[in-house]
Amino acid sequence: MTWETISLDIDDDGVATLTIDRPEKLNSLNVTTLEAIREALTEAEEAEARVLVLTGAGEEAFIAGADISYMKDLSTPEAQAYAELGHEVADRLEAFPAPVIAAINGYAFGGGCELALACDLRVASENAIIGQTEIDLGIVPGWGGSQRLSRLVGDETARRLIFFGDRVDATDANEIGLVGEVVAHDRIDDHVAELAAELAAKPRFALSTAKEAMNMVHEQPQQAGLAFERRAWSGLFGTHDQREGMEAFLEDREADFE
Template sequence: MSEWDTIRLTFDGGVATLTVDRPDRLNALNVETLEAIEEALAEADEEGARALVLTGAGEDAFVAGADISYMRDLSTPEAQAYAELGHRVADKLERFPAPVIAAINGYAFGGGCELALACDLRVATEDAVIGQTEIDLGIIPGWGGSQRLPRLVGDEIARRLIFFGERIDAQDAHEHGLVGEVVAGDQLDDHVAELAADLAEKPAYALRAAKEALNQAHETSQEAGLRYERRLWSGLFGTHDQREGMGAFLDDREPEWE
């Protein structure tokens, strides 16, 4: 298994956990860290992870954002390359072939919020604080926030969050639909581990197809999305998991997934 200086990748059965490990910098994302995340996602895929958890080391931050000290003096071409790297990482989270859970412990600002937006599910601690705060740096979200945030919270709320750079607490984030659950800080790890373990026990091919179909809903017209869903749905017929799932239902027994 690969080792990196700024992240950790661990496995527990079918669950992979990717931890951004720069607590002294509130897990801010520099180039080295983004590249390491990209490599770790590829490794988790190769190892056949059936669920993935993304979190940050320490008690203060999930990911406090991009590395401002690095960004300050970037030229336009350099900023373009940094944006492309951040987009690649977010896209790979969004397209990872298994469900991804963001375990948001503490601050999730800017690029950290954007990585959370690219995950399938978001669970936050009660003391988490979340925001697209780029406007106060003289920039805008650059790793997908302007596109993914409105799909979660609606256009008006997204504009307010981005225009004002608002930092909102976990409960407000939950009310807006930005996170799915809020738990006590000392319950986050156990609760997310339970969610991930439950997902890892589901039929992997069907979960992957479900994720692809849900993602497609944001990419195209409803008519095209419905055609895509039909292809994915029918393509599952004849697989082991489809035969096993339906057979187990009819036999009144627990299925044994591939």
Template sequence: MDTDWETVSLDVDDDVATLTVDRPDSLNALNTETMDALEAALDAAEEADVRVLVLTGAGDKAFVAGADIGYMQSLSTEEAEAYAEQGHTICRRLERFPGVTIAAVNGYAFGGGCELALACDLRVASERAVLGQTEIDLGIIPGWGGTQRLPALVGDEVARRLIFFGERIDAGDAYEHGLVGEVVAHDQLNDHVAEMATELAAKPKFAIRAAKEALNTAHEAPRDVGLDFERRAWSGLFGTPDQREGMEAFVEKRDPEFE
């Protein structure tokens, strides 16, 4: 299934969906039309019940270069709050998407673009990628979750430096800081992420979703609440087709065949 909006495309192949921000002439910057299309594409991906969602940008230069500064320039406080809420909604939907989300960072990922990547489960960067929360030099701060998600990945000191200085870092430094999970050659990024997605899509569906929910809870709730959620999620998987097949295959010394 291929679904296209003017500024976003969604390609669904079996259990993997690829969502592409398609404004290469504008470095895939997020205007209001693109934000609306992202929400619609996420709706379609959820309806397709895919197990993996890959997020990337069109062209050879940018993942998502950021939000539309021309649009933001004249916003009132009330209008800015509504714009921020839509950004938060999209990032929360990526974070809570009922499947694994992978950001294939193929180029510039600044501001809101970096925040979209932060909201994904996994981040793979091209060797050409450059990332940063660059809002400080616009007189603002990250507004779509960057102040909360970035420290969880890179630690408080590094997050403060990146946000206070508005520093742009290359893929190698992003990897060293823990901002991305791996760096690959630019011309191998799509194939590498496609292999990851295929492997993840073959994992047991219910267990992957439970693991994701439990991991998210670790960042969103006190430790005791997270531990209690993990215990309930773990025990709730017993009796599912995934659990039965996985354990039977182990005992029978064969590869599991998950639904």
């Protein structure tokens, strides 16, 4: 499929790159764009992508947020529908059956920050500026930020970021745990491509299982998560990748995973 406001490219190694392509609007998210992202995630999943990279077009923004010009005059029912669509996209990123990397190459405010929070890994350009800035619009995070942010940065730091609407640069974001690493702006695409290629070479089913197990930390009591981990761990035995990985280790060679 092709879309006007996003692009999806899947290479021969199974690395899917989903780019929000509205640079003239700082890649802000209107309904059309959110629906396109949802469709692209379905396409990437059906193509059995081994890694998904989420990024924004242009030199200024990852995703500057939700489309304020669209939101300004929404009624409560219309706002509810918009919130549900944004939540669906964020939830789909979080549950995508492969690692998802946010390549934060510029502004990531509001809904843009929230989609980054739903990814597994966050790599920031040194030019990135990140924040849950909704409070200064008279609203609150509406696509999961009130729940996901504290998991990364802790409760009080999350409250400060949301209450004050602070914008933090890449270095500070890294220090508080909001992003995993910071790279030079002109290196972010290459660096993320290297990470994605390394992940794509890992056993796909084991990575998917690991992600599902770790996501349960936020969804189930610990004992339920531990029970799932036991089942998932033992269920990988007898698969091609388990046998190949262990044989390759014992034979001191590179594994040939499916």
